[in-house]
Amino acid sequence: MVNDLFLRACKRLPVDRTPVWIMRQAGRYLPEYRAVREKADFITMCHTPELAAMVTTQPVEIIDVDAAIIFSDILVIPEAMGMKFEMLENRGPVFHRPLRNGNDADALRIIDPEKDLKFVLDAVSLTKKTLRGRVPLIGFSGSPWTLLTYMVEGKGSKNFSHIKKFIYNNPSLAHKVLGKLADATADYLSAKIEAGVDAVQIFDTWGGILTQNDFEEFSLYYITKVISQIKRTDEPVIVFSKGVHYKLEALANSGADVIGLDWTMELGEVKKIIGNQVALQGNMDPTMLYAGKNKIREEVKRILVSFGEGNGHIFNLGHGILPDVDPENAKALVQFVKEESKIVHGKVDKKY
Amino acid sequence: MVNDLFLRACKRLPVDRTPVWIMRQAGRYLPEYRAVREKADFITMCHTPELAAMVTTQPVEIIDVDAAIIFSDILVIPEAMGMKFEMLENRGPVFHRPLRNGNDADALRIIDPEKDLKFVLDAVSLTKKTLRGRVPLIGFSGSPWTLLTYMVEGKGSKNFSHIKKFIYNNPSLAHKVLGKLADATADYLSAKIEAGVDAVQIFDTWGGILTQNDFEEFSLYYITKVISQIKRTDEPVIVFSKGVHYKLEALANSGADVIGLDWTMELGEVKKIIGNQVALQGNMDPTMLYAGKNKIREEVKRILVSFGEGNGHIFNLGHGILPDVDPENAKALVQFVKEESKIVHGKVDKKY
Numbered sequence: 008m009v010n011d012l013f014l015r016a017c018k019r020l021p022v023d024r025t026p027v028w029i030m031r032q033a034g035r036y037l038p039e040y041r042a043v044r045e046k047a048d049f050i051t052m053c054h055t056p057e058l059a060a061m062v063t064t065q066p067v068e069i070i071d072v073d074a075a076i077i078f079s080d081i082l083v084i085p086e087a088m089g090m091k092f093e094m095l096e097n098r099g100p101v102f103h104r105p106l107r108n109g110n111d112a113d114a115l116r117i118i119d120p121e122k123d124l125k126f127v128l129d130a131v132s133l134t135k136k137t138l139r140g141r142v143p144l145i146g147f148s149g150s151p152w153t154l155l156t157y158m159v160e161g162k163g164s165k166n167f168s169h170i171k172k173f174i175y176n177n178p179s180l181a182h183k184v185l186g187k188l189a190d191a192t193a194d195y196l197s198a199k200i201e202a203g204v205d206a207v208q209i210f211d212t213w214g215g216i217l218t219q220n221d222f223e224e225f226s227l228y229y230i231t232k233v234i235s236q237i238k239r240t241d242e243p244v245i246v247f248s249k250g251v252h253y254k255l256e257a258l259a260n261s262g263a264d265v266i267g268l269d270w271t272m273e274l275g276e277v278k279k280i281i282g283n284q285v286a287l288q289g290n291m292d293p294t295m296l297y298a299g300k301n302k303i304r305e306e307v308k309r310i311l312v313s314f315g316e317g318n319g320h321i322f323n324l325g326h327g328i329l330p331d332v333d334p335e336n337a338k339a340l341v342q343f344v345k346e347e348s349k350i351v352h353g354k355v356d357k358k359y
Numbered sequence: 360m361v362n363d364l365f366l367r368a369c370k371r372l373p374v375d376r377t378p379v380w381i382m383r384q385a386g387r388y389l390p391e392y393r394a395v396r397e398k399a400d401f402i403t404m405c406h407t408p409e410l411a412a413m414v415t416t417q418p419v420e421i422i423d424v425d426a427a428i429i430f431s432d433i434l435v436i437p438e439a440m441g442m443k444f445e446m447l448e449n450r451g452p453v454f455h456r457p458l459r460n461g462n463d464a465d466a467l468r469i470i471d472p473e474k475d476l477k478f479v480l481d482a483v484s485l486t487k488k489t490l491r492g493r494v495p496l497i498g499f500s501g502s503p504w505t506l507l508t509y510m511v512e513g514k515g516s517k518n519f520s521h522i523k524k525f526i527y528n529n530p531s532l533a534h535k536v537l538g539k540l541a542d543a544t545a546d547y548l549s550a551k552i553e554a555g556v557d558a559v560q561i562f563d564t565w566g567g568i569l570t571q572n573d574f575e576e577f578s579l580y581y582i583t584k585v586i587s588q589i590k591r592t593d594e595p596v597i598v599f600s601k602g603v604h605y606k607l608e609a610l611a612n613s614g615a616d617v618i619g620l621d622w623t624m625e626l627g628e629v630k631k632i633i634g635n636q637v638a639l640q641g642n643m644d645p646t647m648l649y650a651g652k653n654k655i656r657e658e659v660k661r662i663l664v665s666f667g668e669g670n671g672h673i674f675n676l677g678h679g680i681l682p683d684v685d686p687e688n689a690k691a692l693v694q695f696v697k698e699e700s701k702i703v704h705g706k707v708d709k710k711y
Contacts, residue, residue, distance in 0.1 A: 166645070166646065166681055167646065168646060168649065168681065168683065171644070171646035171647075171649055172646070172649040172650075175646070175647065175649055175650035175651075175654055176649070176650060176651065176654075215623065217623075218622050218623065218644050219623065219625055220661070221644075250602075250623070252604040252605070252623070253604070253623065253624075253625070253628075270570050271567065271569075271570065271571065271602070271604070271605065272605075273571055273605070276605075292523070292570050292573075293518070294518065294519065294520060294523030294524070294527070295523075295527065297520065297523055297524040297527055297528070298524075298527035298528060299527075299528065302527055302528075309572075329518055329520065331520065
């Protein structure tokens with residue numbers, strides 16, 4: 008690996024600067040991505056290894072990030088289990104037949120990633136060839152809870168009425184489906200590692216809509232189960248539970264190597280709570296990329312200082328990059344992290 | 360006051376059971392509210408004291424809550440300042456001409472609540488007469504930050520791109536408008552107290568979209584300013600900053616008597632952080648009212664136990680009641696809080 012800063016930081020090994028990548032970095036803010044997207048719809052792109060590999064490597068070449076993340080969607084798992092979805096522009100994914108009862112749950116197929124999700128594994132192999140070891144490649148999945156939320160809601164939601172009705176009125180059915188999803192997710196991430204990804208990230212986008220007890224019961228338990236079942240040698244696991252400001256110690260004990268944090272957290276405060284047992288990833292407000300370059304640089308510095316001394320920081324946004332961000336600002340962000348963190352790490356080197 | 364439990368709890372005085380009211384309790388889940396709403400649109404209801412007073416007292420009579428909250432909308436302030444809005448069914452408020460620049464800001468009028476918001480003050484006087492001292496009446500406003508967010512976004516938002524661009528690229532203009540809004544809000548709440556409300560609540564619905572530093576700079580500073588400027592004798596001030604899981608000590612030092620908490624917090628943990636200097640309001644997940652009655656009772660107990668011993672708890676949801684909740688479940692919630700908290704407070708009385 009030419010640049011292994013990301014992997015070193017995941018393992019809390021010393022680095023001479025902080026590695027940086029951007030959630031949803033292969034996305035609509037890049038004109039080069041939009042050019043591919045004009046020829047194929049979102050789901051076709053996910054299903055076509057050549058197109059997925061192409062957009063996966065774009066940000067490495069254009070934005071100069073320290074890791075690639077395979078272009079795909081977390082909903083390929085429910086899709087492979089038999090739930091078709093559509094991706095509507097500006098509205099997100101829509102399942103026309105959401106999961107609502109025991110019959111719907113029984114209809115879910117048990118998947119074999121090598122067969123049912125071969126297109127993702129092929130995209131991984133192809134991307135690894137294209138990357139030629141320049142930077143590590145990250146694979147990802149949704150958390151079982153986040154997948155279930157999408158499957159039950161069927162589309163974007165403000166109040167999450169359907170999924171809450173589901174878990175409050177039929178918790179045993181919820182647990183049954185979550186168990187199936189955990190197994191499928193672990194198999195899927197294991198197959199991705201087998202196909203060549205160097206690390207995996209579990210996106211728990213909807214963890215933060217739950218009470219603390221319900222988060223432990225319906226989300227964290229299954230994240231922990233997935234991590235324990237992943238077949239891996241030393242590939243790090245990142246968990247990003249958006250909006251989960253509580254149970255941080257429990258998250259750090261989930262078996263994850265890295266915890267991703269949204270922008271409402273302070274890295275320094277989180278370090279105080281959970282110590283140095285895991286690395287931290289994050290956490291600039293994605294809308295900060297609407298600001299001028301000076302403001303972006305200031306915010307980069309503030310976050311680096313908040314993390315402070317010691318190893319184990321991967322710079323990222325606190326959520327996915329927004330589609331109307333100027334790519335020049337994304338480039339500037341990456342550049343600023345590289346420049347400013349060298350100063351911070353330089354100081355640390357001198358001190359110790 | 361026949362039932363002053365709510366006011367006593369706000370002041371952390373002993374009570375023989377926990378008082379309870381429900382955010383958005385005068386709302387669409389009640390058939391009696393919908394009957395009024397069929398004859399007049401939302402904004403007409405806000406502008407017509409007789410209709411506002413009628414729906415304000417409904418939950419006192421139907422749900423048996425321990426406080427009434429005047430039916431109105433936080434956007435009456437920007438409306439009085441010259442920004443007309445529409446309330447669209449299932450979509451929320453829409454400003455057709457959002458505030459985006461210095462000219463828009465200069466066009467905002469300085470308001471005189473006695474004249475420009477007389478309809479609210481008349482609704483307060485009329486409601487006080489209808490209530491005949493049965494329970495206290497709460498007045499409310501948005502926080503300056505939350506008002507600015509609506510005014511700049513112009514409608515519901517997922518990523519809050521417009522307001523973030525506004526504060527990141529033109530912070531001095533943002534501060535200028537926030538200062539105006541703080542003055543208008545303080546005058547408005549003072550006039551409501553003069554007209555007869557027994558307590559006021561400041562809704563900081565969008566505080567939680569900010570980084571911790573930005574929350575202090577753009578929201579908390581102006582909440583503190585409003586509280587310091589309210590003319591009151593002993594009417595308590597409640598602040599509800601949704602999603603603000605950080606800076607709780609700073610919030611408790613804002614001058615507020617009560618801090619409202621959403622359902623992702625644990626009352627007991629918050630008490631540990633901020634001590635007994637303020638009362639706490641909350642915090643059941645609003646979607647819990649979709650559950651069966653046994654589950655609701657269990658959750659009521661869990662929250663009462665989490666708050667634990669001592670004075671200063673007002674039971675409420677962690678956000679507004681949802682329009683499709685069964686009114687029988689809202690009634691059951693109120694009943695359960697009354698029953699279960701008597702047991703908790705009875706134990707405390709015996710112990711001390």
